[in-house]
Amino acid sequence: MTKSHILIIDDDKAMCQLLEKMLNRYYSVITKHDGMEAMQYLLTGKIPDLIITDIDMPNIDGFEFLKNIKNSGYYGDVPIIVISGYDSKEQKINCLKNGAYEYFVKPFNPKDLLFTIEIVLKLNHQKINIL
Numbered sequence: 001m002t003k004s005h006i007l008i009i010d011d012d013k014a015m016c017q018l019l020e021k022m023l024n025r026y027y028s029v030i031t032k033h034d035g036m037e038a039m040q041y042l043l044t045g046k047i048p049d050l051i052i053t054d055i056d057m058p059n060i061d062g063f064e065f066l067k068n069i070k071n072s073g074y075y076g077d078v079p080i081i082v083i084s085g086y087d088s089k090e091q092k093i094n095c096l097k098n099g100a101y102e103y104f105v106k107p108f109n110p111k112d113l114l115f116t117i118e119i120v121l122k123l124n125h126q127k128i129n130i131l
Contacts, residue, residue, distance in 0.1 A: 035060025
């Protein structure tokens with residue numbers, strides 16, 4: 001069985017390495033360091049099963065990236081989880097209203113993130129099989 005493909009976007013290289021190490025055991029992981037780099041990667045035709053993104057990044061921030069992806073006919077169905085250093089209800093609500101599946105605040109509980117990823121991927125897979 002093929003591993004699900006997860007795209008991680010965070011300008012903090014240590015956070016990318018942490019997430020990659022945590023998820024590599026279960027998933028195929030690629031990391032990018034800002035929204036522009038991630039958009040360029042997606043334009044190569046690669047469609048991840050899930051995207052995990054930070055909010056505060058250079059070039060294209062997480063809000064703009066989220067809006068671009070969710071408004072895209074091509075990538076709009078890719079689930080997105082936001083992980084941010086900001087514990088702001090306004091930001092969380094903004095992300096969820098713009099299509100994020102979940103919003104985690106750093107530092108986060110790795111078990112909670114793994115569980116959420118598993119659920120999101122199962123739900124999205126079921127949705128695809130129904131269509």
